[in-house]
Amino acid sequence: MLRPFEVHEPSTVAEASRLLGHHGEDAAVYAGGTELIPVMRDGLASYRHLVNLKAVPALDRITGEGDMVRVGALATHRTIERSPVVGARAPVLAQVAAGVANLRVRNVGTLGGNLCFAEPHSDPAVLLIAQNASILLARDGGERRVNAEAFFEGILRTVRRHDEILVWVDVPALPPHSGAAYARFALHERPTAGVAVAVTLDGGAVSSVRIAVGSVGPMPARVPEAEEALVGCGTDARALRQAAARTGQTVEVLGDLYGSEDYKRHIVTVLAAKALDQAVARAARPTGPEH
Amino acid sequence: MDASVPSRHIALTVNGRPVDALIEPRELLLDFLRDRLGLIGAKRSCDVQVCGACTVLLDGQAVSACCTLAYEARGRQVTTIEGLGADGRLHPLQEAFAEHAAVQCGFCTPGMILTAATLLQEVSSPTAAQVAAHLRGTLCRCTGYWKIIEAVVDAGRRGQEAGA
Numbered sequence: 001m002l003r004p005f006e007v008h009e010p011s012t013v014a015e016a017s018r019l020l021g022h023h024g025e026d027a028a029v030y031a032g033g034t035e036l037i038p039v040m041r042d043g044l045a046s047y048r049h050l051v052n053l054k055a056v057p058a059l060d061r062i063t064g065e066g067d068m069v070r071v072g073a074l075a076t077h078r079t080i081e082r083s084p085v086v087g088a089r090a091p092v093l094a095q096v097a098a099g100v101a102n103l104r105v106r107n108v109g110t111l112g113g114n115l116c117f118a119e120p121h122s123d124p125a126v127l128l129i130a131q132n133a134s135i136l137l138a139r140d141g142g143e144r145r146v147n148a149e150a151f152f153e154g155i156l157r158t159v160r161r162h163d164e165i166l167v168w169v170d171v172p173a174l175p176p177h178s179g180a181a182y183a184r185f186a187l188h189e190r191p192t193a194g195v196a197v198a199v200t201l202d203g204g205a206v207s208s209v210r211i212a213v214g215s216v217g218p219m220p221a222r223v224p225e226a227e228e229a230l231v232g233c234g235t236d237a238r239a240l241r242q243a244a245a246r247t248g249q250t251v252e253v254l255g256d257l258y259g260s261e262d263y264k265r266h267i268v269t270v271l272a273a274k275a276l277d278q279a280v281a282r283a284a285r286p287t288g289p290e291h
Numbered sequence: 292m293d294a295s296v297p298s299r300h301i302a303l304t305v306n307g308r309p310v311d312a313l314i315e316p317r318e319l320l321l322d323f324l325r326d327r328l329g330l331i332g333a334k335r336s337c338d339v340q341v342c343g344a345c346t347v348l349l350d351g352q353a354v355s356a357c358c359t360l361a362y363e364a365r366g367r368q369v370t371t372i373e374g375l376g377a378d379g380r381l382h383p384l385q386e387a388f389a390e391h392a393a394v395q396c397g398f399c400t401p402g403m404i405l406t407a408a409t410l411l412q413e414v415s416s417p418t419a420a421q422v423a424a425h426l427r428g429t430l431c432r433c434t435g436y437w438k439i440i441e442a443v444v445d446a447g448r449r450g451q452e453a454g455a
Contacts, residue, residue, distance in 0.1 A: 002317035004296040007362060037358045038339055041319070048296075050316070078352075102428020103406065104355045105340055189341050189428070 002041050005048050009055035013165050016051050017140040021163040023049040029165065030054075031074055031113035034105050053112075053165065060110070064089055067173030073112025073166045077124075078103070080111060090171045092180045092196075096127045101189050112166040115151065118158050118219065121190035121258065125152065126214030127182045129222060130196035133171045137164040149212070152219035177201045179282025183274040184215075185267050191215045192258045195247065195271040197279040206230050206280075211243070211272065216264040217252040225250040226272070235280045244273035301365035305330070306374025314361050321345050321356035323364075324371060332372035332401040343429030346402035347371050353406050372401035375408060384408055387446035388439070395433035402429050407443045416451040419444050 007030065010016035020027050030036060030050035039045045053059060053074055060074035062083045069089040071080060080086050080097035087094050100106050100114075100123060114124055115135070125148065133148040137160055148169070151158050160166060174180060177200055184194035193216050199209045209230050214220035226246040233239040248269030255261040298313045305328060314323065324330045324347065333356050336344035340355040347356045348370040349363070375382040384404045387393070394400050403426065410417055410425040417425070422443045423436075431439065 002319075004315065004317055006296055007316045007360075033360065033363075034340060034358065037319075037360065041358070101340070102343070103409075103425065104343065104346060104353050104428070107352045108354055108359070 002037075003043075003046050005040075005050055007050045007052050009052050011055060011057070013056055013059075013138050013167060014140045016053060016056060016165050017138065017163045019049070019051045020165075021140065024162070027051055029113075029116065031116075032076065032109040033113075034101075034109040035113060035117040035119065059112075059167065062086060065170075069093075069171045071111055071169045071171065073168055074110050075112075077101075077106035077109050077111065077114075081106065089173065090131065092127055092182050093124070093131070093171060096123050096182050099123060099184065099186075105189075111169060115169070116158060116160055116166055118152055118154075118156050119190070120155055120218055120220075121192075121215045122220075123182070123184060123191055123194050123214065125220040126194045126212045127180070127196040128169060128171065129212040129220055130182075130198045130210045131171055131174070131180055132198070132210065133169050135169050136167040137161075138167050139164045143167070149222055152221070155218045157219075174198060175200050177283055179279040179284070181275040181278035181282065183271040183278070185271060188258075193264055193267045193271055195268060195275045197272070197275040199276070199279045199283050201235065201280070201283045204234055206233055206235060206239075209243075211247055211276075213247065213251045213268055213272075215258070216268055217254055221252065223247045223251050235284070240276045240280065241273060244269050244276055247272040299362065299365075301362065303364045303367055303369060305369045306371060312361075316360060316362050318361045319357065320347065320354075320359040320361045320364055320369075323361035324356060324369070330371045330373050334398055334401065336398065337430075341428070341430070342399070343402040343406060344399055346405050346429065348405055348409065351409065351412065353409050370405070372405060375404065382408070383450055384411070384443065384446045387442040387449070391438050391442035391445065393435060393438040393442035395431075395435045399429065399431045399433075403431065403439055407439075407446075410443070411447055411450065414447070415454070416447040417444065 027049035028047040030052045059072045061072040063070050064085045077097040077100040128148040135146045180198040182196045184191045194214045196212045200207050211223045226243050230243040248265045253261045253264045302311050334344040336342045338357050340358050345357040350367050406429045422440045
């Protein structure tokens with residue numbers, strides 16, 4: 001059974017931030033609860049005060065801003081999966097949302113909660129890093145924008161301060177002649193490995209590429225060695241296989257119950273090849289910017 | 292009970308009937324339904340939202356009652372397997388499950404049927420592939436999935452014929 005707690009219903013982000021500041025470590029943000037409630041029930045964490053962000057209006061909104069999509073922190077995976085705005089502007093994000101856990105978790109779990117919990121075995125952050133998303137953190141009296149790749153600090157750790165609220169995630173449009181893709185492998189509810197790619201082509205060559213890997217290390221992260229080696233190369237099978245191999249070799253990996261380090265490096269190489277092929281094929285489509 | 296945390300009065304609708312209750316915020320929906328209301332259709336099984344045996348509908352959406360606070364149901368509609376049929380008649384999905392013998396031990400059946408019902412709300416006559424995709428994450432350890440999928444497809448087909 002859960003230990004006793006109170007639920008607070010703030011009506012603004014500033015009020016939520018003040019509640020967190022006032023109650024300090026005794027308070028936690030409560031969004032979908034798909035991570036928080038089980039850990040509290042199992043006694044892995046205990047809080048006397050839950051600050052229910054669902055009480056703050058409009059935090060779940062998804063809006064298109066030009067070619068960019070802004071996803072409110074409280075948008076559920078299910079809402080993202082089915083959002084026409086996301087489908088038109090960031091279709092790979094919709095695909096990733098559709099693969100999260102199961103229907104019940106997707107109905108309740110939120111993107112903001114997923115990111116802030118920072119469970120390493122997770123999909124959405126990997127794609128958001130590849131697509132150069134940014135995150136708005138707000139507190140009473142101030143806000144800051146953080147790049148998705150700078151948001152994570154380690155296992156279950158992010159740069160969010162205790163009294164900060166994740167308000168939204170901006171996913172910018174891909175430049176022209178670009179494509180994105182996400183490939184993952186999952187035996188259980190949570191993924192074993194996931195690789196996201198966003199690539200831009202110029203003529204027949206790669207002009208820029210972002211490769212992000214998740215689930216195999218302490219946090220989702222880019223793989224700069226693989227990215228740098230691919231820029232300027234053609235998009236032939238050999239170049240892409242080399243980039244995939246370099247991704248598997250240089251990514252930070254921790255062996256755990258999902259697999260040994262060697263196994264994970266192998267899986268990442270396979271997934272990177274798949275994601276690179278798909279992203280390049282999408283980028284090479286003749287009809288302007290495609291995801 | 293900790294006296295320093297006040298209980299809360301909540302009003303909700305369970306299977307079409309209004310329910311008022313005094314709850315502690317920490318009370319889980321599954322305990323509330325099973326222990327307070329005697330609705331034991333939703334089962335406690337994995338307890339970590341993986342298996343689907345505790346599935347109930349909250350405003351028509353499938354949730355895991357094992358990890359949902361009863362507090363979340365305030366002002367909302369809860370549907371359990373006990374409330375799916377109407378006027379003493381089985382829901383078409385329940386009839387189809389019986390006819391197709393889509394039940395072995397029966398432990399997963401309430402969650403299967405409620406989850407399938409949310410699919411039929413969206414797609415009146417789904418294909419086997421659509422049913423399988425929708426039921427992913429609702430586990431049957433007797434491995435009776437084929438019968439279950441056939442039953443849902445059949446219920447959808449019959450519903451569409453009846454509506455046509």
